[in-house]
Amino acid sequence: MPDYTAEPFRIKMVEPIHLISLAARQAAMLQAGFNLFALRAEDVYIDLLTDSGTGTMSQAQWAAIMEGDESYAGARSYFHLAESMKAIFGFEYFVPTHQGRAAENILSAILVKPGMFVPSNMHFDTTDANIRARGGRPTNLVAAAAFDPTLQHPFKGNMDVEKLHAFIRQVGPQNIPFGTITITNNAGGGQPVSLENIRAVAAAYRQYKIPFFIDACRFAENSFFIKLREPGYASKSTLEIAHEIFALADGAWMSAKKDALVNIGGFLAMRDPDVYQKVCNELILREGFPTYGGLAGRDLEAMAVGLWEGLDEAYLAYRVGQTAYLGERLLEAGIPIIEPTGGHAIYLDAGRFLTHIPQAEFPGQALAAALYLEGAVRGVEIGSVMFAHPDPDTGEMVFPQLELVRLAIPRRVYTQAHLDYVAEALIRLAQKRNNLRGYRITYSPALLRHFTARFEPL
Numbered sequence: 001m002p003d004y005t006a007e008p009f010r011i012k013m014v015e016p017i018h019l020i021s022l023a024a025r026q027a028a029m030l031q032a033g034f035n036l037f038a039l040r041a042e043d044v045y046i047d048l049l050t051d052s053g054t055g056t057m058s059q060a061q062w063a064a065i066m067e068g069d070e071s072y073a074g075a076r077s078y079f080h081l082a083e084s085m086k087a088i089f090g091f092e093y094f095v096p097t098h099q100g101r102a103a104e105n106i107l108s109a110i111l112v113k114p115g116m117f118v119p120s121n122m123h124f125d126t127t128d129a130n131i132r133a134r135g136g137r138p139t140n141l142v143a144a145a146a147f148d149p150t151l152q153h154p155f156k157g158n159m160d161v162e163k164l165h166a167f168i169r170q171v172g173p174q175n176i177p178f179g180t181i182t183i184t185n186n187a188g189g190g191q192p193v194s195l196e197n198i199r200a201v202a203a204a205y206r207q208y209k210i211p212f213f214i215d216a217c218r219f220a221e222n223s224f225f226i227k228l229r230e231p232g233y234a235s236k237s238t239l240e241i242a243h244e245i246f247a248l249a250d251g252a253w254m255s256a257k258k259d260a261l262v263n264i265g266g267f268l269a270m271r272d273p274d275v276y277q278k279v280c281n282e283l284i285l286r287e288g289f290p291t292y293g294g295l296a297g298r299d300l301e302a303m304a305v306g307l308w309e310g311l312d313e314a315y316l317a318y319r320v321g322q323t324a325y326l327g328e329r330l331l332e333a334g335i336p337i338i339e340p341t342g343g344h345a346i347y348l349d350a351g352r353f354l355t356h357i358p359q360a361e362f363p364g365q366a367l368a369a370a371l372y373l374e375g376a377v378r379g380v381e382i383g384s385v386m387f388a389h390p391d392p393d394t395g396e397m398v399f400p401q402l403e404l405v406r407l408a409i410p411r412r413v414y415t416q417a418h419l420d421y422v423a424e425a426l427i428r429l430a431q432k433r434n435n436l437r438g439y440r441i442t443y444s445p446a447l448l449r450h451f452t453a454r455f456e457p458l
């Protein structure tokens with residue numbers, strides 16, 4: 001049995017969960033059109049749909065919530081958050097947003113014009129969709145290592161810097177309103193990016209005068225991986241590493257629902273006063289006044305505290321250790337996952353698990369649905385349902401390189417026994433994998449179809 005890093009906390013409040021019967025799970029799936037997003041959460045036993053907004057807040061965060069200042073303008077809570085923001089990220093300006101995609105929407109609204117390109121290692125689905133919604137073309141330039149699921153590489157989230165240079169020259173820097181990088185690379189296995197790579201990416205953007213914004217929602221986990229894996233960083237604190245990362249950027253946005261350990265919240269930060277002015281105008285139109293940005297004062301307090309807790313190294317050792325533990329249990333049983341394990345999730349490799357199901361029949365969807373039916377465990381497909389799209393030039397379907405099912409681990413929520421239960425459900429499923437069938441889509445919206453699509457088993 002692999003090692004397990006014991007929790008650096010004890011449990012003070014519990015939330016009951018229940019395992020419903022197989023017949024009830026089958027009925028729930030029929031009702032949901034086999035889309036796990038359409039299930040009632042109460043029908044799920046272990047919910048690994050996302051690590052976003054699903055974490056447990058600490059006693060310090062709940063205490064801070066009681067001190068929330070709900071003033072419309074200039075609330076004390078805003079200034080508390082501003083202190084944490086300045087001390088951790090160091091940007092001159094920021095606005096709170098209700099979550100990450102609100103920041104993406106604002107950034108895309110003010111910078112992206114139709115036909116423009118936005119490079120990244122890999123865009124997450126909401127970033128991708130917000131850029132497309134403004135007529136832009138999100139472009140993924142992650143290094144090839146990301147697509148080799150068993151390759152042991154410490155930083156499989158790294159961007160291919162040569163490709164980035166070639167790409168900028170090819171489309172012209174005037175057609176790139178901003179460049180980005182996602183840390184850790186959620187769409188590619190939750191894999192970290194090295195500081196060396198962030199430095200090289202920042203230099204490339206700077207050379208062509210392209211503003212560089214970091215998608216920072218798992219910056220603390222990424223910083224901890226740099227400490228563990230990058231030569232020269234073992235004795236630096238995660239805070240010092242974060243300083244080094246953000247000093248390289250012109251701005252950042254964050255879904256605080258991840259590494260800031262809150263149930264709702266986010267921000268958009270920048271150095272340029274003109275960009276800040278435009279951001280404020282857009283924010284006021286859609287989110288709220290710049291000192292609350294779509295959040296309650298108490299949410300700002302929880303975030304101000306949570307940003308620090310997310311950087312705590314005892315917590316991060318437990319966090320990353322818990323993910324590694326589940327990964328090792330699955331590998332021991334011969335279940336294919338993306339290796340090495342990343343920060344926030346295990347990514348099952350549905351392509352290798354269900355070799356008999358072609359991409360057009362959604363092997364990731366098939367595996368995610370089967371895991372729910374087997375054990376009432378909910379993961380999320382990150383494959384063709386989420387990312388296949390017609391090429392804008394040829395109309396031909398472009399499939400993603402990997403068909404994955406992500407088991408995202410909420411922060412400070414589940415115990416080792418819960419993870420053992422998940423591993424055992426998957427081990428049972430592996431024994432009957434040849435009986436699993438693909439799916440057909442019966443309804444699909446134009447953008448972000450995975451949230452609301454409906455399916456039929458083939």
Ligand code: F0G
Pocket residue numbers: 049050051052099100101102124126127182186215217255256257266408
């Ligand atoms: N960027 C990344 C890398 C993300 O993982 C997410 C959200 C966002 C941006 C958008 O943030 O949800 O607060 O609007 N990821 C969640 C997930 C939904 O399940 O991985 P949001």
